[in-house]
Amino acid sequence: MPPLFMLLLLPSSAASLTALVETVESQRRRRNRGWRKRRARAMGQCYGKNVSVSEDDGAAQTSANGAGEIVPGMPARKSRGGATAPLYSYGAGAAWPSPYPQGSASPLPVGVSPSPARSTPRRFFGRPFPPPSPAKHIKAALAKRQGPPKPKDGPVPEDGTGEGERPLDKNFGYNKNFGAKYELGKEVGRGHFGHTCSATAKKGEIRGQLVAVKIISKAKMTTPVSIEDVRREVKILKALSGHKNLVKFYEACEDTLNVYIVMELCEGGELLERILSRGGRYTEEDAKAIVVQILSVVAFCHLQGVVHRDLKPENFLFATKDECADMKLIDFGLSDFIKPDERLNDIVGSAYYVAPEVLHRSYSTEADIWSVGVITYILLCGCRPFWARTESGIFRSVLRADPNFVDSPWPDVSPEAKDFVKRLLNKDFRKRMTAAQALTHPWLRDLQQKIPLDIVIYRLVKSYLRATPLRRSTLKALSKALTEDELFYMRLQFKLLKPTRDGFVSLENFRMALLQNATDAMRESRVVDILNALEPLSYTRMDFEEFCAAAISPYHLEALDGWEQIARTAFEFFEREGNRVISIEELAQDLNLPPTAYSMLKDWIRPEDGKLNVLGYTRYLHGVTIRSSNTRHHR
Structure with missing residues (x-):
C-alpha cells in the first residue's frame, strides 16, 4: 500500500480512489503470481530441456564451463585420510565444517553436509524466503533422525532423554569386551555419526592384525531412528559377504558409551585422494578399471537386495597404497534392505x-546407478x-539441468565413454542401465x-x-529387433x-541361479520371494528367443540413440506376426485406462483396418505412466 502522505496528495474523488485501490490490488496479484511461479520452480519441477539453474537467494549461477572443476593448488581442507582436498571438493560429505551455529540442527538430510558456500539471506519482496522443496523434506528427515536440537544452556542428558520422555534403549546386544580384544590406535577418518580409528587385535583369529574400528557415540543417538540406523548398518555389514570389493566385517562391540564396528583396515586412502593426486581426473x-570395480560391487549389493544410498569417491577406499590395489566399498550407515518391487x-x-x-x-536401486x-x-x-x-x-540442478558434454575435455573423450555416462545419468530412472548391464557396455567390454x-x-x-497376449506379442517383436x-x-x-x-530354462534354473548367489542379506530383503511369482x-x-522377449526392457531401449530404427524394425515384425484388429475399449482395458482416455487411444489405431499403427x-x-502407490513409508 502507498504511504499515508501519498494518499493525501491524490485526488479525493470516489472514482479516483476506486482506481487507486484497483491498481494496488492488481499489483499485489501480479506480485503473488510471480511468487507462486518462483515457488513452483523451486519445488523441483522438471523440464525436458537445458535450463540455467540460478540461485534465488543471490548465489552464483551454475555455469556450463566447469564451475565445479577440481583444480590442484586451490585452497584446501583436510580429508579423512589426511590428504588435502579443494575448498569446494566433490562431495558434500562429512568432512565439511558446518556453517550452522553449534548446537543447532542443519536443515539438510542425514548424509548431506552443507556446502562450503556461506549461507546467504533468503529474502523475497522483503520477506523471509524459506528453503524450497525438497530442502524442506530434507530438514524434516534430519530432524526425524537426529531429534530436536539440544539446548545451549544447562547439562545435556547422556542417555538422550528429556523430561517426561521414555528412556531410549541403547543396548544393542553386541560383545562388551572391546577393550580386552583391541588396542586403539590413531584416528583415520571422521563422519557424521562417529569417527574411525585403527586398532590392533589382541585376541582371536585375527590376533596381531591391524583393523579399522568405527566408533559411534551413544550420546549422539537421540532418536529411535538413529538407533535403528546403527542396528541396520551392522546387520547389513554382517549379512553381506563374499565380494572382493566389499570391506570385510569382523564384529560389533559396545560399552556404555559407544558402539564399535570392527572392519578390515584399508590403508590405500580414498578414491577422492587418488583423483586429486592425478590432477583432478x-x-x-584408468577410469575403466575404477568403474568396473564400482559396478561389480554395486551389482552384488543390488542382487542381495541392498541399496547403498551414499555412493561417492570418499566411500571407496584402496586396500593398499599400491597403484593397482583393489577398491573397497565402505560406510553402509545410510544403506537399507529393499525388496525387488519396493x-x-x-x-x-x-x-x-x-x-x-x-x-x-x-526410488529404488536405480538411485545408486545415478551416483555411479x-x-x-x-x-x-x-x-x-x-x-x-x-x-x-x-537439487535444482539435479532436477532440471543437463550435464555438460561440450566443453573440454569432452571433445577428446571417446563416444563410447560419453554414451556410457549419459545412460547412467538419465533422469528417467527406468531408462538407466543396471549395474550388471553397464558392465556389458561397449566402453567396458574389452576388459572381459x-x-x-x-x-x-x-x-x-x-x-x-x-x-496379456497382446503385450507378449509386442515384446516378442521387439526382441527380434x-x-x-x-x-x-x-x-x-x-x-x-x-x-x-537343448537350450531351455525353467523355474528350477531361475531358482538355482539365485540361490547360488544368496547371502544372508538376500534372505533379509526377501529377494528370494520373487521366485513365487x-x-x-x-x-x-523358455528358449533363448522367448527369454529375450521376457527379459527385455523397452525403457532401456528408448535410451539408445537408435531407438527409432529399432522401433520401426520391431513394428515390421509385429505387423507380420502379432498385429490384429483391436477396439479402443479392449486396448484401454489392456492398459487399465478409464473411458476418459478413449480419445487419446484413437490415434493409436488405424481407421482402415482397426489395427495398431x-x-x-x-x-x-x-x-x-501411473504413479505407483507401492511406496514404503518409514523413518
Whole structure:
C-alpha cells in the first residue's frame, strides 16, 4: 500500500480512489503470481530441456564451463585420510565444517553436509524466503533422525532423554569386551555419526592384525531412528559377504558409551585422494578399471537386495597404497534392505550424488546407478555434472539441468565413454542401465570382466508371465529387433541360468541361479520371494528367443540413440506376426485406462483396418505412466 502522505496528495474523488485501490490490488496479484511461479520452480519441477539453474537467494549461477572443476593448488581442507582436498571438493560429505551455529540442527538430510558456500539471506519482496522443496523434506528427515536440537544452556542428558520422555534403549546386544580384544590406535577418518580409528587385535583369529574400528557415540543417538540406523548398518555389514570389493566385517562391540564396528583396515586412502593426486581426473583406460570395480560391487549389493544410498569417491577406499590395489566399498550407515518391487521415500545421501527420484521421494536401486554416473563423469573430466553454491541450488540442478558434454575435455573423450555416462545419468530412472548391464557396455567390454546375475531379469520375467497376449506379442517383436550390444547382455544372463543341453530354462534354473548367489542379506530383503511369482515356469520352459522377449526392457531401449530404427524394425515384425484388429475399449482395458482416455487411444489405431499403427505400437510398449502407490513409508 502507498504511504499515508501519498494518499493525501491524490485526488479525493470516489472514482479516483476506486482506481487507486484497483491498481494496488492488481499489483499485489501480479506480485503473488510471480511468487507462486518462483515457488513452483523451486519445488523441483522438471523440464525436458537445458535450463540455467540460478540461485534465488543471490548465489552464483551454475555455469556450463566447469564451475565445479577440481583444480590442484586451490585452497584446501583436510580429508579423512589426511590428504588435502579443494575448498569446494566433490562431495558434500562429512568432512565439511558446518556453517550452522553449534548446537543447532542443519536443515539438510542425514548424509548431506552443507556446502562450503556461506549461507546467504533468503529474502523475497522483503520477506523471509524459506528453503524450497525438497530442502524442506530434507530438514524434516534430519530432524526425524537426529531429534530436536539440544539446548545451549544447562547439562545435556547422556542417555538422550528429556523430561517426561521414555528412556531410549541403547543396548544393542553386541560383545562388551572391546577393550580386552583391541588396542586403539590413531584416528583415520571422521563422519557424521562417529569417527574411525585403527586398532590392533589382541585376541582371536585375527590376533596381531591391524583393523579399522568405527566408533559411534551413544550420546549422539537421540532418536529411535538413529538407533535403528546403527542396528541396520551392522546387520547389513554382517549379512553381506563374499565380494572382493566389499570391506570385510569382523564384529560389533559396545560399552556404555559407544558402539564399535570392527572392519578390515584399508590403508590405500580414498578414491577422492587418488583423483586429486592425478590432477583432478583419470585417463579413460584408468577410469575403466575404477568403474568396473564400482559396478561389480554395486551389482552384488543390488542382487542381495541392498541399496547403498551414499555412493561417492570418499566411500571407496584402496586396500593398499599400491597403484593397482583393489577398491573397497565402505560406510553402509545410510544403506537399507529393499525388496525387488519396493520403493523407498526417505531423502538421504550426499547432495552432489543424489538422484532426481530420491528428491521426488520414490526410488529404488536405480538411485545408486545415478551416483555411479556422477562418479564416472568426475573421473573422466574432473568436474561435477551438477553444481551450485547451496544445497537447494544443487537439487535444482539435479532436477532440471543437463550435464555438460561440450566443453573440454569432452571433445577428446571417446563416444563410447560419453554414451556410457549419459545412460547412467538419465533422469528417467527406468531408462538407466543396471549395474550388471553397464558392465556389458561397449566402453567396458574389452576388459572381459565377469558379469554377475542381474536381479532386474527376474522382475522383467515376472511381468512377462503376468502380461496379456497382446503385450507378449509386442515384446516378442521387439526382441527380434535387438541390437548386437543388447543381445550380448541377454546371452550372458541366459548363460548364467545354465540352460539345458537343448537350450531351455525353467523355474528350477531361475531358482538355482539365485540361490547360488544368496547371502544372508538376500534372505533379509526377501529377494528370494520373487521366485513365487515365477511359478508358471514350473509347467513350461523358455528358449533363448522367448527369454529375450521376457527379459527385455523397452525403457532401456528408448535410451539408445537408435531407438527409432529399432522401433520401426520391431513394428515390421509385429505387423507380420502379432498385429490384429483391436477396439479402443479392449486396448484401454489392456492398459487399465478409464473411458476418459478413449480419445487419446484413437490415434493409436488405424481407421482402415482397426489395427495398431506404428505410433500405437511404440506408445503401447512404453505404457501409460501411473504413479505407483507401492511406496514404503518409514523413518
